[in-house]
Amino acid sequence: MDTAYCTADGTPYYIANFAQLSESEIASKRRQLICVECRWPAYFKRAATSGQGACFGARPHAPTCSLGAPPSKKGPGSNEVQDILRNPMNHIRIDINYGAHDKVNGDPSDVDKANTRGGRFTGDGPRGPSPMNRRLRPLLKALIESEQFRNSNIIVELPRYTSLPANQLFVNFDAVDEGLANEFRGYWGLIFDTGMSADGSFWLNTGKYDDLSILITPEKYDDFKRKFNFQLDRELEGMHLLVLGKLRKAWSGKLIIDVDDVDRCALCDD
Numbered sequence: 001m002d003t004a005y006c007t008a009d010g011t012p013y014y015i016a017n018f019a020q021l022s023e024s025e026i027a028s029k030r031r032q033l034i035c036v037e038c039r040w041p042a043y044f045k046r047a048a049t050s051g052q053g054a055c056f057g058a059r060p061h062a063p064t065c066s067l068g069a070p071p072s073k074k075g076p077g078s079n080e081v082q083d084i085l086r087n088p089m090n091h092i093r094i095d096i097n098y099g100a101h102d103k104v105n106g107d108p109s110d111v112d113k114a115n116t117r118g119g120r121f122t123g124d125g126p127r128g129p130s131p132m133n134r135r136l137r138p139l140l141k142a143l144i145e146s147e148q149f150r151n152s153n154i155i156v157e158l159p160r161y162t163s164l165p166a167n168q169l170f171v172n173f174d175a176v177d178e179g180l181a182n183e184f185r186g187y188w189g190l191i192f193d194t195g196m197s198a199d200g201s202f203w204l205n206t207g208k209y210d211d212l213s214i215l216i217t218p219e220k221y222d223d224f225k226r227k228f229n230f231q232l233d234r235e236l237e238g239m240h241l242l243v244l245g246k247l248r249k250a251w252s253g254k255l256i257i258d259v260d261d262v263d264r265c266a267l268c269d270d
């Protein structure tokens, strides 16, 4: 969309004008953007090196918003989301090793091999009593696209870590507060901007007041960059992230989600 409303200064911005603001103005105002029609949170994305111009967006828009994607939109992603919602067992097992890069410390257990084989349910094979196996990225897409999935009681299991209904396991960044400290959840939402500390720690910043960040330690940064295949850190601005991990409260009061394993993260840019 070409226009977004900034609640910080009460101004509707045209995209070309917003993109020309100073770095510090962009940094603060991009956190306070909403859709001009439905007033749900919006984001700003800079022009990409690939040639795509700067834009505003909101994912999701309110269901009734005319600026959102038409609900009938078909594509591979949408089909995957439909699949997730139609799962007959009401049970999804997260398959984090599907298509994973080679790992020095892999976990070659039989359970994980079985998961990988079952990663794509076509409806043609035998319908055993096993849960549907799904990778993280389709789950993130389902969270973005489907209020029905976000509110559902479908059990989502990450073997050896957790098993909870979708409406408890997945917590949007906007709903995170310190009451969730030390809780293992699927935290997800929009990345507003990124930062790099002097020690090489990589921060994905979210939250309206920069009060919630996702931390990728220097040791994991190369893995993270390889897995998600980006050149410039700022390419991640405006993307959605899902990370399975624990929330903690730093001494500064800031809330931090540590990325312990890059395979427990998914990014979505469409």
Ligand SMILES: [Zn+2]
Binding pocket: 035, 036, 037, 038, 039, 040, 058, 061, 062, 065, 066, 067, 068
């Ligand atoms: Zn809208």
